[in-house]
Amino acid sequence: MAGTTFCEVSELYNILNQNTPLSRLPEFNYLCLIDACAKGQYNASHIITLRCHLQDSKGKFIMPAGVEVESMRNIVVYDSNSSSLQGEAMECAEALTKSNRYPVQILKGGYQRFSALNPFIRTQKILYTIKELESLRPYTVELLPDQLYLGDYNALVNVSEDTSHVLEKGNLHVNVADSVAADLYSSFERICVFIGSHRITMAFLLHHLKYTLGEAWEHVLQCKTNMRPNRGFVQQLYDWELHTLGRRMTDIAVPCY
CATH class of the missing domain: 3.90.190.10 (Protein tyrosine phosphatase superfamily)
Known part of the structure; x- marks a missing residue:
């Protein structure tokens, strides 16, 4: 079990904007970004490429379909305002650490801080095709x-x-x-x-x-x-x-x- 760690806003920003020269976001095992907030907040707006977290009838976290945690290089979880290794983001991250060999990162300051500093990366879009991800133009x-x-x-x-x-x-x-x-x-x-x-x-x-x-x-x-x-x-x-x-x-x- 790799454990959890904090991820600074600038670190996630840079992860989202890597390119070679096409954006790296379409790569299958590059990034899994998960929103641990309530579904209403996710629908209102979220960070680009984000996946909404899922729960079973007992409130246990369920990994989104098609995501192979074992091979995922970057897994970042956030809630509305992560300031400590507690709360919704931490509960979600702990479920992911059981099978991932890399540390699961919790976004420091959560969505509120990230969106305040990078409002241009917010979206309401839920699904992306590979072509759409490849056409994204990375920022510096x-x-x-x-x-x-x-x-x-x-x-x-x-x-x-x-x-x-x-x-x-x-x-x-x-x-x-x-x-x-x-x-x-x-x-x-x-x-x-x-x-x-x-x-x-x-x-x-x-x-x-x-x-x-x-x-x-x-x-x-x-x-x-x-x-x-x-x-x-x-x-x-x-x-x-x-x-x-x-x-x-x-x-x-x-x-x-």
Whole structure:
């Protein structure tokens, strides 16, 4: 039995917005999101892809049909306002932990907090086809809540050689190819200054928060699971760690880099 744990709002937000490049939500064993609230609240509005919890005549939780708990990587349960490991969400989660090898997560703050921070992910829709899930356009993932986000070409820092989609205002264009030989290191400081001056985010992780490369890597990978910079950029980040911290703290020779 894997047990239960709390899930922060930003964690669930990032789980919902993973893509490769299509949304990961259609994957059979990726996410099971369960509402432990009363059925009336579920019908009024809920988080996208949610399943309503079911109970038998004795009030015992019944797993929704077609869900294989044993192979499910992410199981998240919420009620209206989960603030402790008690209540409806906990009762539902305990029933799921008996057969799942991964911890069942309870959304901290419940639906009230999540919907207040992310009202654009609410819906009344109950059933989705695979095609509908595949067509969902993920939002940028959240690296630092309300401060730093990671996205595609719509993000504030554009790192490519193509300038055709760069907006006239509010963007920094860094003309660099995605290749091992490309030089991104020389632009790191300019990127960090741009981010701080626009107050869109607090800082680039190594420059302003003084993360080591290893800490920054682990944090970003938790938020964006398919993140994988090429080897040339890894080496430049390694040099940037030396520049910002004054010494090398990370061994980039290990396989994870």
